[in-house]
Amino acid sequence: MKDSFFRSMTWLHTWVGLLTCWVLFLVFFAGTAAYYRAEINLWMQPENHISQYDTNADNQQLILKGLTSLAQQAPNAESWWVYLPTQRMPLLTYAWSEPATEGQRFGDYHQGFINPSTGDTLPKARESRGGDFLYRLHFDLYYMSALTARWIVGFCTMFMLVAIISGIVIHKRIFKDFFSFRPAKGPRSWLDAHAASSVLALPFHLMITYTGLVTLMFMYMPWGLSTQYGDETQAFYSQLRPIFNSSTPSGEAATMLSPQQLLASLSAVIPMNDETASPIEMLQVEHLNDANASVTVRMSPEHSLNQQAPWYRFSAVTGKLTEESTATSAANKTQSTMIALHSGRFAGQGLRLLYLLAGITGCVMIATGAIMWAEKLAQKQQKSGQFKPGLALVQMLNLATFAGLPIALASYFYANRLLPVTFADREYWEIQCFFISWALVALLACFKRDRQIWQRLFLFTALLYGLLPLLNAITSQYQLISNLQRQAYVLAGFDLMMLALAALFYMAAKRLRSPKKVRATQATKATTELGIES
Amino acid sequence: MTEKIEMTRPLTQRLTRWKTSTIWRDSLHVGNRCLAAIFGGYLLSAVATILLAQILPLSQVDRVLTAMMLSFTVYTCTVLWVFSVKSMWRFWLDILALSGLLYLAYLATKALDINPIQGGGL
Numbered sequence: 053m054k055d056s057f058f059r060s061m062t063w064l065h066t067w068v069g070l071l072t073c074w075v076l077f078l079v080f081f082a083g084t085a086a087y088y089r090a091e092i093n094l095w096m097q098p099e100n101h102i103s104q105y106d107t108n109a110d111n112q113q114l115i116l117k118g119l120t121s122l123a124q125q126a127p128n129a130e131s132w133w134v135y136l137p138t139q140r141m142p143l144l145t146y147a148w149s150e151p152a153t154e155g156q157r158f159g160d161y162h163q164g165f166i167n168p169s170t171g172d173t174l175p176k177a178r179e180s181r182g183g184d185f186l187y188r189l190h191f192d193l194y195y196m197s198a199l200t201a202r203w204i205v206g207f208c209t210m211f212m213l214v215a216i217i218s219g220i221v222i223h224k225r226i227f228k229d230f231f232s233f234r235p236a237k238g239p240r241s242w243l244d245a246h247a248a249s250s251v252l253a254l255p256f257h258l259m260i261t262y263t264g265l266v267t268l269m270f271m272y273m274p275w276g277l278s279t280q281y282g283d284e285t286q287a288f289y290s291q292l293r294p295i296f297n298s299s300t301p302s303g304e305a306a307t308m309l310s311p312q313q314l315l316a317s318l319s320a321v322i323p324m325n326d327e328t329a330s331p332i333e334m335l336q337v338e339h340l341n342d343a344n345a346s347v348t349v350r351m352s353p354e355h356s357l358n359q360q361a362p363w364y365r366f367s368a369v370t371g372k373l374t375e376e377s378t379a380t381s382a383a384n385k386t387q388s389t390m391i392a393l394h395s396g397r398f399a400g401q402g403l404r405l406l407y408l409l410a411g412i413t414g415c416v417m418i419a420t421g422a423i424m425w426a427e428k429l430a431q432k433q434q435k436s437g438q439f440k441p442g443l444a445l446v447q448m449l450n451l452a453t454f455a456g457l458p459i460a461l462a463s464y465f466y467a468n469r470l471l472p473v474t475f476a477d478r479e480y481w482e483i484q485c486f487f488i489s490w491a492l493v494a495l496l497a498c499f500k501r502d503r504q505i506w507q508r509l510f511l512f513t514a515l516l517y518g519l520l521p522l523l524n525a526i527t528s529q530y531q532l533i534s535n536l537q538r539q540a541y542v543l544a545g546f547d548l549m550m551l552a553l554a555a556l557f558y559m560a561a562k563r564l565r566s567p568k569k570v571r572a573t574q575a576t577k578a579t580t581e582l583g584i585e586s
Numbered sequence: 587m588t589e590k591i592e593m594t595r596p597l598t599q600r601l602t603r604w605k606t607s608t609i610w611r612d613s614l615h616v617g618n619r620c621l622a623a624i625f626g627g628y629l630l631s632a633v634a635t636i637l638l639a640q641i642l643p644l645s646q647v648d649r650v651l652t653a654m655m656l657s658f659t660v661y662t663c664t665v666l667w668v669f670s671v672k673s674m675w676r677f678w679l680d681i682l683a684l685s686g687l688l689y690l691a692y693l694a695t696k697a698l699d700i701n702p703i704q705g706g707g708l
Contacts (some may be wrong), residue, residue, distance in 0.1 A: 059671050195599045214665045215659065262658060269654045275632045276639030276653040279692070280646055383648035387655060547587045569647075 058222055065218040066425065070446070072208040072215070073422045074453045079205055080418060081457050082190040083260075084281060084411025085183070087404055088398055090140040092183030096468045098528035099177035102197045104540045105142040111332060112324050117166055118146040118335075119311035126150075132337040137168045137354075139401070140542060144168050172354045179478045180468055185486075186461075191268070194487070206265065206272050213261045219250060239431060249417040255330075256410040257417065263394035264477050266387065292384060295348065295363050295377070304343040308368045314347060317371030322349060330354055330361060331338060337368055345369055352478035357398055358389040362454040401545075413490060419454040426450060447501045448494075455509040456493035458557065463489035504562060511562035512543035518554035521547040618675075619668055626681040627664035631657045633685045637692040 075298035083494035085092070096099060103585075118134035126132065137144050156494045165174045175515045181188075193201035250257065265272065281288045290297040309317070318324075322332065333352035339345045345368035353361035365375040380388075392398055432441050467485035471478055493509065524547060525531030535544035638653035670676050 056672070060670050061666070064666070210658065210661060211665075213662050217662055218666060218669075266655055266657045269657070273632065273635055273654050273657045276635040276650045276657075279636050280639050280650050288647060288650060292651070381645065381648050383644060383651040383655075387651050390655070 061218045061221045063392045065089055065215055065222055068218070069215040069418075069421050072424055073418050074210045074449050075204065075208045076142075076212055077188055077415060077422075077453050078193075078416045080411060080414045080455065081461075082186045083410060084415065085461065086187040086190050087407045087411065088546075089183030089187050090138075091542050091546055092140060092186065094143075094182075094542055095439065095524075096180045096182040096465070098524075100143055100165055100174060101528050101530055101540070101543060102174065103142045103169060104538060105137060105139050106169050107279035109137065109168050110551055111136060112319060113171075113337040114144050114166075114168055115318075115332070115335060116311055116315050117171055118144055118206035119314065119337075121146050121164065121166065122148055122337075123257075123311055125137075125164070126162070127340075129340055132340065134335045136334065138333075141166070141544070142540075143174070178468075178473045181479050182505040185464075185483055189216055191293070196482070202268055202271060206268060209264050213265070214442075215424075216250075216254075216257055220254075223247065223251070228536055238423055239427045242420050242427055244314050246417060246420040246424055249420060253410045253413040253417075255405065257414055259393055260414070262346060263390040266390045267394055294375070295350065298348070299344045299346055301342040302344045305341055306345065306369045308341060308345050309371050310335075313371060314366075314368065317366060318347070318349060318364075321366075321373055322351075326478055330356075333361065340368075343369060353392075353398060357392060358385045359392040359397060360385065360388055380383045401541075417449070422446065422450050422454070444501075445531035448497045451497040451501045451506065451509075452490075452494035455513070456490045457495070458513045458553075459509065459516065460486045462513065462520070466516070466523065469523050507561045507564040510557045510564065514554045514561060516554075517550045517557065520542060520550040615674060619677075620680060622677055623668045625666040625693050626668065626678065630681055630685050630688075631660040632662050633688045633692070634660045637688045637695075640692050640695050 072538045078452060114136055115134055119132070120287060122129070122134070126148040130151045131149050132144075133147040134146040135141070135147075144166040144499040145163055146166065149161045150159035152159040165177070166172065167174060191202055191205050192198040193204065199439045258412060270277065277285055308314075318335075325330070330351045331354075333350050336348045336350075337345065338348070347366045347368045348363060349366070350363045351361040358376070358382055364373060364377070366372065367374050373526075396404065399407055414513075426443060429443050429446075433443060464482060464486040467482045471481060471485075496505070496509075521532050528543075530538070530540065530543065532544055532547040535541075535547070635653045635657040638656060639650045642649040642652055644652060664681070668681075671677055
């Protein structure tokens, strides 16, 4: 009985893992990259590379600057936003949305940047989706409606959870195997690599999968909500997240306070330049020029694990404080902690690096698992002499996905710098470059999928990433050395990360070449054994 | 001989035993389990969420939230269970009966208005 349980769990782990692994790899890959969303955004607009984070910046002056720019440029907008500079995004960002026209759910969104050290508005940067594309790709995929994509991703995530739990069940010697790695032994090594990458970051894999489901649970599992609240789900959401519970416009026109007056009433309540208090993250003005016009100020959740930073809401007409954050319940905190753990927004640069490493481990876990399946089957079919199309399909998908996606990401970065700034639909074509290069690798995988092509593609990937800092030096005002000198660590960090990736792929390519000798001897041994048997 | 061992036995061996009918039988068995795991599992976790959202001793918002967050645990356990039991069709009965019972429990608690804290905010 016990034995059959293990056997069925092994079966389940294998098939659930295999059938969802390619989508899961895409989700893990894009999600891991999206931990550096802000950094990628900055890198992909070299026009904005000028500035660096200034710890002594005067927040009041910056907010005033943002509000005045908005008052000048978009006096009739629907909403305004001002984002204060952070370590990760050293520019002051101001944005506005126009009233939604017919058939639109939200009006058009525009944004501008201000250099916080000089106070100059920066010229319009090139159009690029930057890291936001990777963030969306992570759960909205592409070329399909967001709703369909989220169901697909949710389905695969659910079965990732099943694969993880059944994987733990079948891994009898979890601690012993953790310390054993037998390189250059064919499928055995793949198994070891798979086990090591899974066990090493197991808490992360479990956490990220479960919290991933929780981030979209209102869509996946709404039944408790609909039986409890019926048609009044809005009441639930406004109790859950009162910060998003904005007032409705009254329809009565009113004159709003000037930016200076607004700032004065805000700073009467909120500590503005206090070193010990958490800084302001952003400021949102809604229903402009309406009697119900409001200003919401959200403090930075920087060091809070549950992201529930304090916030304040003022009337933009009278300047009075109308609403303020209150303590939330344990369940509410648990849910927002789960989301925060998933998105890692609270993470500083050190922890963010750990997130990246754990994410890469996840990619390795998925890839090695799928490759191991193919290797085992290939060995079996080699022995029996029967080759089936299923194996070729898996090998093809493996190569196309695991070797293709890193190349696609590099191509996305190259397209960002090589497409002319005035290129029509630039944003769109940057993304197309991502998918075109991925499709090219997939096409290649239809014809060749041996060890040599893996190795060559990895070498090519290493070359692509290795040359990115050079491309940046040519196409931006600053390069790695000057960025380090002027302490623009976000940009310098991006270049260093690319070099590290290049090194990683180079090592992988090297590993793929070296065990050839061992494999050759194994093969001859196997054939002689077979010869003896026959 | 249980179908569990059948499932993991090499295909060629099974072919000689059952001739062509085995492939059909196997895909039927696996497909059946998959359907039970995917849809039955979802059904059971949905009903469990509905019941928990009614009876947990918390405010209404918290009940709904907590029940939702727990639902994926129920789903995972159901999938593992469906794939580990020996019987071929029994799990359907179990899932449907259990879901029915949980739903009845929900209806009963709702009708009797048994929940520790009514309404409630944050």
